[in-house]
Amino acid sequence: MVHLYALTEHPANLPHVRGIGATPLASAALGAIEAIFSEIDGDSAEPTESAILAHAHVVDEVARINDAVLPARLARPYENELALLAAVRDRDVQFRAALDRVRGCVEMGVRVLRKTNGNEADTPSGSQYMRSRLTSVKLAETVADELDEAVSGLTRDALRGVTGTRELVLTAAYLLAREDGGSFRAAVETVASDRPDLSYVCVGPWPAYSFALVDGGAS
Amino acid sequence: MTNGSTALQHEVTLVELVDRVLNKGVTLTGDITLSVANVDLVYVGLRLLLASVGTLERLEADAS
Incomplete structure (x- = not known):
């Protein structure tokens, strides 16, 4: 079985690390796109902690030495290299566009948390709950707009999950x-200083997992 | 950092990583993804983070 780690551009730089189950990495090109994969046992594709860490490590290393990288999701493996390349061929144009979009880029995340005092009622009435939900969603949208505006000069794309x-x-x-990355963190800190009731946590940088989704939009 | 909050920070990092690897990233065919029982992993991570911040603040208060 063949497990895919990432798609990148041909000619790819292959990192000197091993994949899931310590399998050696290989690559195969299809026109301008190169797939980085390894041959694994069927069982080792299960999403265990070691498989997840091995997959992420390979993606990190591929992204460190290649300019345009689409990290793959840890998904079920392909029957063989031909089946993998056939799947790449089916969406070749979309993958090339996605590679152009992420070239030279990293992903950073921002998590905004409310500083709670622990005194909130645990079981509000139905109408209280609906009012508080509405207020929360409006606040989240305002916070998201402020954040987007503060970093818009630095960012090429954004996805938000307003909870x-x-x-x-x-x-x-x-x-x-x-x-x-440094300017981004500074911009987030500036926004955070105007919102003492909220905590802003920057995470990343990491390879552009959220922006590799060729169909667009976060899952 | 204390050992406790370092361990929690490690857990948060791992949860974020699991979320990326299983829920983000490119899929070639779209119908072959694995999932962790529809759990919002980033939310789980943030609950851990809040616990971590709370622990840290309590320890600092105790120390002062």
């Missing part, structure tokens, strides 16, 4: 040039 729950206000993912 508006009691603790978690917002999760957002941004695509930005590799060298702009």
